[in-house]
Amino acid sequence: LNNSALLQMTIAAFGFIYIGHHFYLNGFDLNFNIIIFTFLILGLFLHKTPLRYSISMKRSSRNISGILFQYPFYAGIMGIMLSTGLGEKIGELQVSIATLTNYPFLAYVSGGLVNFAIPSAGGEFAVIGPGIINVVKELGAGLSESEVTAMIARASMGIAYGESLSNALQPFYLLIIFPVMASGTKLQARDIMGYFVIPFILFFIIQSALLIWMPL
Incomplete structure (x- = not known):
């Protein structure tokens, strides 16, 4: 899974759908949430596989990269638990x-x-x-x-x-x-x-x- 593009591209595809949905409903409404989310999804898309993305994050944020990478997904889990x-x-x-x-x-x-x-x-x-x-x-x-x-x-x-x-x-x-x-x-x-x-x-x-x- 770390070297497979299927999982990451699937997540990126759903992310782009949400980004398009957000701007379609709200116009060019930029806030911290959508900016962070857009960068996350772009990073997933451009790096193709989880391993490449994690290596890139380690190079940029070194020893806290693993924790930083998880936080947006934690927020998504919270949204699911609230909405469902x-x-x-x-x-x-x-x-x-x-x-x-x-x-x-x-x-x-x-x-x-x-x-x-x-x-x-x-x-x-x-x-x-x-x-x-x-x-x-x-x-x-x-x-x-x-x-x-x-x-x-x-x-x-x-x-x-x-x-x-x-x-x-x-x-x-x-x-x-x-x-x-x-x-x-x-x-x-x-x-x-x-x-x-x-x-x-x-x-x-x-x-x-x-x-x-x-x-x-």
Whole structure:
């Protein structure tokens, strides 16, 4: 697949269709989103294969190229999850198994899993937050308003904890320090990500225990 033009040309074709659709509907409306998207699609088209494109990006942005390349696709995944209602479906699935004692842990796991598809905390909450809040409101039916508000706060923090934890396995914050710390070396983000596995497991155990028995 890395040396095949079929996959990349298919993505580029759909990209050009969208670009044409955008300008057809909005005229010559240039904004950051369409500019970045146009450059991405042009790059895919001109480089023909994923391997050529990745090599070119490494030459231009060196040790953070892999992360930069993924972000536009993460945004696309977020758009799909929002437009298809997948976030609401996640909430509906939780309704069947959520209880007054385990809902913070379920929110925590959901936040961690969805973060692998949407590494933006705000974007992730926009996708799964409303569904999980609806779950909490259903569970809190008959309780006082202050109790329901406290439950929503716990669920929201559970999502945030899960999102923060899974960042250990895809450390995008390295974008800030890698250009400086890895300057003059051949280090890539993937070279150090393995060292985050042990802290990830450790904190998952600790946070899970706290969310189950002390969901504050």
